[in-house]
Amino acid sequence: MSDSRTKFYLDPQNGKWKGVCAGIADYVGIEVLWVRLAVAGLMIVGQQWWILLAYFVMAWIVEPKPSALYHDRADQKFWQGVRANPTRSTTEVRAKFRDLDRRLADIELHYTSRNSSLAKEIDSLR
Known part of the structure; x- marks a missing residue:
């Protein structure tokens, strides 16, 4: 397989807009809802507006996740553990x-x- 399973990818299949938060959630192995809440909380409550710029840069630079990257859910969990x-x-x-x-x-x-x-x-x- 030419695609790296330890690389960070956008996840547009599970994402709301470009899949940046879903990609981060897939990469670290947590629920995407928590990533979205953290991003929204940092932007609104923490006044960290640079996160919006970082979001757009990541959506522009990072490539989307290949559709057949993992064979099944167990394979996905294993590779998330390898990254962690x-x-x-x-x-x-x-x-x-x-x-x-x-x-x-x-x-x-x-x-x-x-x-x-x-x-x-x-x-x-x-």
Whole structure:
């Protein structure tokens, strides 16, 4: 896949205007409503009017998210976790592989050990 899953994209499918807030929400893995409320709150209550300029610049510069970037919701959550904390993500992947390796070693030990009842079952299936 040529599209980077860790890159920031606009999300016009889930966005209201250009998808900037939806893109930020997708990138950090939070609900888009909270991003919209934070932007509106900073602009109105905090008098941070530069956010409006930043919004337009981002809408102009950033490219939209490809439609087939994620395979499913679990894939999307995984990549949001990678963006949030890459070290934790690699640790989780290593732990899953260690668990799979341990389980495969247990299966191999079970089949290669001298288990007479298992040998009888296998012979009865032939």
